[in-house]
Amino acid sequence: MSEIWVLVDKAQDTVRNVTYEVLSAASKLKEKNGATVCAVYVGDNSGAIEADLGKYGAEKFYKIENPALKDFNPSLYAAALSEVIKKHNPDIVLGGNTLQNQDFLPRVASRTAAGLCLDAIDVDMSSSSTLQVKRYKYSGKSIATISFHDVKPMIATVRLNAFKPTEGSASAEVVSESVDLPSDENYKVIETKIIPKERPELTEADKIVSGGRGMANGENFKVVYDLADSLGAGAGASRAAVDSGWVPYEMQVGQTGKVVSPNLYVAVGISGSVQHYAGMGSSKVIVAINKDPDAPIFQKCDYGICGDLFDVLPALTDEIKKLG
Ligand SMILES: Cc1cc2nc3c(=O)[nH]c(=O)nc-3n(C[C@H](O)[C@H](O)[C@H](O)COP(=O)(O)OP(=O)(O)OC[C@H]3O[C@@H](n4cnc5c(N)ncnc54)[C@H](O)[C@@H]3O)c2cc1C
Incomplete structure (x- = not known):
């Protein structure tokens, strides 16, 4: 058999x-x-x-x-x-x-x-x-x-x-x-550190909220975390946000970051480059929030909100919290 x-x-x-x-x-x-x-x-x-x-x-x-x-x-x-x-x-x-x-x-x-x-x-x-x-x-x-x-x-x-x-x-x-294993002198694990996670790991998350260059700085990511927490979602980022030093590399989604496939992906202040799409394009439902009506992400999403993220995100988070 x-x-x-x-x-x-x-x-x-x-x-x-x-x-x-x-x-x-x-x-x-x-x-x-x-x-x-x-x-x-x-x-x-x-x-x-x-x-x-x-x-x-x-x-x-x-x-x-x-x-x-x-x-x-x-x-x-x-x-x-x-x-x-x-x-x-x-x-x-x-x-x-x-x-x-x-x-x-x-x-x-x-x-x-x-x-x-x-x-x-x-x-x-x-x-x-x-x-x-x-x-x-x-x-x-x-x-x-x-x-x-x-x-x-x-x-x-x-x-x-x-x-x-x-x-x-x-x-x-x-x-x-049972297996006989050779001793391996080339590779030794010195220490294993488990990094405590506040939110679901991106590659396993059912929902993800990611922020991009539109966030403008690291402190502003608070609105992304608030929305993510109200949804029980993981928090991700575009490479532009990571390269700017606003968030750590482990949050990067895309060709040179993590490949994710959640049921819901919310892209906030992200233009929708091919390299970002390579990491999240297989998400089941994509929601884009962007103030530029011509941003390429609007060609790739299921739902789009054209507006300033600093108005949209707090309002969205409040509504989601009301739903319990
Ligand atoms: C080899 C290679 C590998 C790469 N790998 C990756 C990768 O793994 N992941 C990745 O993400 N990128 C990757 N990139 C970079 C990629 O090409 C883009 O530069 C990057 O994705 C852009 O990030 P962004 O969308 O956040 O920024 P931008 O393209 O600058 O877009 C920012 C968006 O925010 C919007 N915005 C600004 N302010 C507001 C506001 N107040 N409210 C609402 N919207 C607002 C703007 O309208 C704009 O659309 C790679 C590039 C190369 C060459």
Whole structure:
């Protein structure tokens, strides 16, 4: 029986939502080829997560656990996963398009002579059981369909929020895999710092409010944070705002920042450059607030408010607060 593997993404003690999203993508493929959907954990201790994984469609759960995998180390993670791939020979390996997966999956592809495609917005299966992946090209101006040919496994990462997690009723059979890992002298984790977050992480947020050069300075971002907090949204920024030193780089959305795909993206004082659009163009609903009626963002949004952001944002925040 062929298998589709889904990499488990875990932050501290919780399985991140992207794991369930990618399990849904795998379940969609299973409908075409009847493969077994398997969750795969690489790390030092998965904890008891098999019930949750089963609830979202995992029928099997491979645990690749080793104390040396406590901290993320791309070469050790690649060695561990590659060894288990060679043993079980899955058809497809999927993971979220996270920085960690972008880092180590190319090494896995190289070690296992696999095909690799990053940042899929959709996955499908051809009649000949070939994985087909849709991904954006040219900063989001077109969508390419990429087919894997005569290669196994077919490895792909799936953009966060591209699939909705769907609950199933499978129960995951646990399979523990032990791996022999070489000591890695080239890469040592000295310290891991968890940065406390006031708002949802952008790549996972369901809603995002972003400010651009129109904010004029860092203090003015308060109106962006107020609107974001009233919506329970993450707060982002254009590169112009980041380069001006108003907000940190971790808030940058775009080609050289984070790629986000929320249900709601509110662009405030952002003109709508192709580089910004490359990072947020796949948002489900885009709202633009800009005082220039000719700003390109108005060609790309679902709803536009033409006005001064310093009038519009406080009024909008008040109305949203009234809705409770
Ligand atoms: C290789 C490369 C990579 C890049 N990567 C990124 C990236 O990752 N992310 C990114 O964002 N950019 C990126 N850029 C930069 C990009 O080209 C734009 O310069 C940038 O996105 C512009 O940011 P902005 O829209 O905030 O500023 P602007 O283009 O200056 O737009 C500001 C907007 O604010 C409006 N405004 C001003 N005052 C008000 C007000 N009071 N009320 C309402 N509206 C107001 C204006 O009408 C204007 O439309 C990249 C560029 C290059 C060359």
